[in-house]
Amino acid sequence: xxxxxxxxxxxxxxxxxxxxxxxxxxxxxxxxxxxxxxxxxxxxxxxxxxxxxxxxxxxxxxxxxxxxxxxxxxxxxxxxxxxxxxxxxxxxxxxxxxxxxxxxxxxxxxxxxxxxxxxxxxxxxxxxxxxxxxxxxxxxxxxxxxxxxxxxxxxxxxxxxxxxxxxxxxxxxxxxxxxxxxxxxxxxxxxxxxxxxxxxxxxxxxxxxxxxxxxxxxxxxxxxxxxxxxxxxxxxxxxxxxxxxxxxxxxxxxxx
Amino acid sequence: xxxxxxxxxxxxxxxxxxxxxxxxxxxxxxxxxxxxxxxxxxxxxxxxxxxxxxxxxxxxxxxxxxxxxxxxxxxxxxxxxxxxxxxxxxxxxxxxxxxxxxxxxxxxxxxxxxxxxxxxxxxxxxxxxxxxxxxxxxxxxxxxxxxxxxxxxxxxxxxxxxxxxxxxxxxxxxxxxxxxxxxxxxxxxxxxxxxxxxxxxxxxxxxxxxxxxxxxxxxxxxxxxxxxxxxxxxxxxxxxxxxxxxxxxxxxxxxxxxxxxxxxxxxxxxxxxxxxxxxxxxxxxxxxx
Numbered sequence: 001x002x003x004x005x006x007x008x009x010x011x012x013x014x015x016x017x018x019x020x021x022x023x024x025x026x027x028x029x030x031x032x033x034x035x036x037x038x039x040x041x042x043x044x045x046x047x048x049x050x051x052x053x054x055x056x057x058x059x060x061x062x063x064x065x066x067x068x069x070x071x072x073x074x075x076x077x078x079x080x081x082x083x084x085x086x087x088x089x090x091x092x093x094x095x096x097x098x099x100x101x102x103x104x105x106x107x108x109x110x111x112x113x114x115x116x117x118x119x120x121x122x123x124x125x126x127x128x129x130x131x132x133x134x135x136x137x138x139x140x141x142x143x144x145x146x147x148x149x150x151x152x153x154x155x156x157x158x159x160x161x162x163x164x165x166x167x168x169x170x171x172x173x174x175x176x177x178x179x180x181x182x183x184x185x186x187x188x189x190x191x192x193x194x195x196x197x198x199x200x201x202x203x204x205x206x207x208x209x210x211x212x213x214x215x216x217x218x219x220x221x222x223x224x225x226x227x228x229x230x231x232x233x234x235x236x237x238x239x240x241x242x243x244x245x246x247x248x249x250x251x252x253x254x255x256x
Numbered sequence: 257x258x259x260x261x262x263x264x265x266x267x268x269x270x271x272x273x274x275x276x277x278x279x280x281x282x283x284x285x286x287x288x289x290x291x292x293x294x295x296x297x298x299x300x301x302x303x304x305x306x307x308x309x310x311x312x313x314x315x316x317x318x319x320x321x322x323x324x325x326x327x328x329x330x331x332x333x334x335x336x337x338x339x340x341x342x343x344x345x346x347x348x349x350x351x352x353x354x355x356x357x358x359x360x361x362x363x364x365x366x367x368x369x370x371x372x373x374x375x376x377x378x379x380x381x382x383x384x385x386x387x388x389x390x391x392x393x394x395x396x397x398x399x400x401x402x403x404x405x406x407x408x409x410x411x412x413x414x415x416x417x418x419x420x421x422x423x424x425x426x427x428x429x430x431x432x433x434x435x436x437x438x439x440x441x442x443x444x445x446x447x448x449x450x451x452x453x454x455x456x457x458x459x460x461x462x463x464x465x466x467x468x469x470x471x472x473x474x475x476x477x478x479x480x481x482x483x484x485x486x487x488x489x490x491x492x493x494x495x496x497x498x499x500x501x502x503x504x505x506x507x508x509x510x511x512x513x514x515x516x517x518x519x520x521x522x523x524x525x526x527x528x529x530x531x532x533x534x535x536x537x538x539x540x541x542x543x544x545x
Contacts, residue, residue, distance in 0.1 A: 079400045086404075101387070101408070107415055108408050115411065116404025122414055122479040144415050 002064055004029045004170060004202050010059035012049050018226040019045035025221065025231065029169070032196055032203045034217030034234060036210060036249065042226040043206040044174055050204065051091050051172045052081045063170070086116050090163035094175035096155035099162070100147045106133060106158055107143040113166045132161040136191060153184035157191065164195065171203040177212055189215050210253055214238060222246045263310040264342040269293055273311035273465070277456055280467035285430030287381050292463040302335055302360060303460030305377035309358045312373055312456065313339065318346045320354035325362040325502070325519030351522050361424070363445040365501045365523040368453035370470055376439040378459035381466065383427045383437040403435045406477055414482055423487065429475045436466065444486045444502045449474040491516040496527035497534040
């Protein structure tokens with residue numbers, strides 16, 4: 001099977017400071033990859049580089065596009081990359097406010113991606129929006145409410161619906177459960193796990209919460225100071241950490 | 257004449273504006289930035305339209321200025337006087353006799369000809385502005401033809417009001433490429449945007465000029481199941497009896513009394529002069545209105 005995403009020696013510098021460097025990995029269809037590490041370890045920088053939000057200083061990000069086969073997204077023209085960003089890719093922000101249009105109703109938020117790829121039938125758009133709100137457990141009668149009237153957990157679920165409505169193949173998630181209380185986190189994780197399995201999505205999840213990757217990720221990458229210090233199957237890395245930093249990370253989790 | 261240069265602006269400025277106009281005509285619907293000047297009137301009073309008119313006027317022109325269809329409101333009167341004083345051109349209230357028409361928020365009812373130029377005053381030239389506040393982002397969206405957001409606005413209209421409730425400044429797509437704000441004309445006028453006259457749009461505060469060449473392809477955005485509908489008050493003009501013109505609703509007393517009259521005053525006067533009388537109208541002498 002061909003990898004969906006091949007990352008080769010990606011590096012990003014902020015002046016003389018290292019954002020991330022020498023990052024290489026393959027992501028296969030249906031696979032969920034977790035990236036963990038402390039604040040400032042370069043996780044979000046890496047995700048930004050992969051998703052095309054930041055321009056890496058070196059490396060290649062080769063995505064297996066639906067139309068043209070494997071292509072280096074960094075060498076694509078901006079229109080192509082932005083098109084990819086609203087069709088095959090999805091990006092779930094840590095703060096739902098960054099990923100939603102707060103002045104537009106929930107239905108409009110979900111419908112935007114459909115309209116951006118050419119849907120012009122109101123009834124169809126609305127049906128898809130209601131269907132997707134249902135899938136993320138938002139009641140149909142909230143379809144015309146604005147996200148400002150939603151709780152934090154609902155906003156996050158709305159953001160997920162908005163991203164998945166066009167049937168992407170690769171989802172980037174930046175701390176999807178950050179800022180939510182634990183019971184809401186649990187439900188969201190449950191939902192995400194269901195959707196990822198059901199749609200056969202590949203995903204890259206950046207988080208500092210080891211519980212999130214334990215539940216969602218097949219594979220794990222541990223970052224420290226812009227480098228990848230350890231990779232492996234999630235359970236393997238978490239249960240038998242080899243690198244000193246990973247051992248510290250695993251042992252830092254509070255046991256209740 | 258007087259101490260002003262012809263049509264107030266200096267020749268270098270007019271040249272700069274004409275360049276922007278030519279570029280706008282070459283790329284229909286594209287907003288051309290230009291170095292808008294301070295004009296002796298406040299922003300929002302038509303500083304963009306006035307600059308475009310000043311750059312387009314020649315001494316032989318006959319100028320008509322309309323504000324919401326009317327020739328006799330403050331904005332129209334003051335701009336007409338401005339050009340009478342600074343350009344010394346002849347002015348008229350008759351649509352058919354004018355060679356250059358500066359307008360605010362209306363297109364005259366009488367079809368324009370290829371000898372005429374219609375100049376619009378534009379408050380906000382960017383159709384995507386209220387959806388996307390960042391100028392860098394909207395420029396990119398125009399450049400990459402990413403117009404899905406425009407339909408989000410129409411979607412919101414339908415979901416909240418059951419129909420596309422946008423009644424003025426209704427977005428259009430020009431020549432299959434640029435989405436354009438036709439300035440706050442009622443959507444009733446959108447169908448007239450494909451016309452024989454050159455149409456120029458000037459936004460002074462926002463420093464943008466855009467244009468539609470004659471018979472340019474202009475399509476109002478809509479949904480397949482909610483098609484575009486030009487709308488007007490379902491009534492006839494109470495003064496001249498016209499049923500096909502755009503109407504203003506006028507409250508006439510404190511008891512809820514109202515009348516509908518043509519918003520295009522010249523059109524209404526012309527019809528009354530030709531003997532048409534509406535439900536509340538009285539036959540008038542030519543020019544008595």
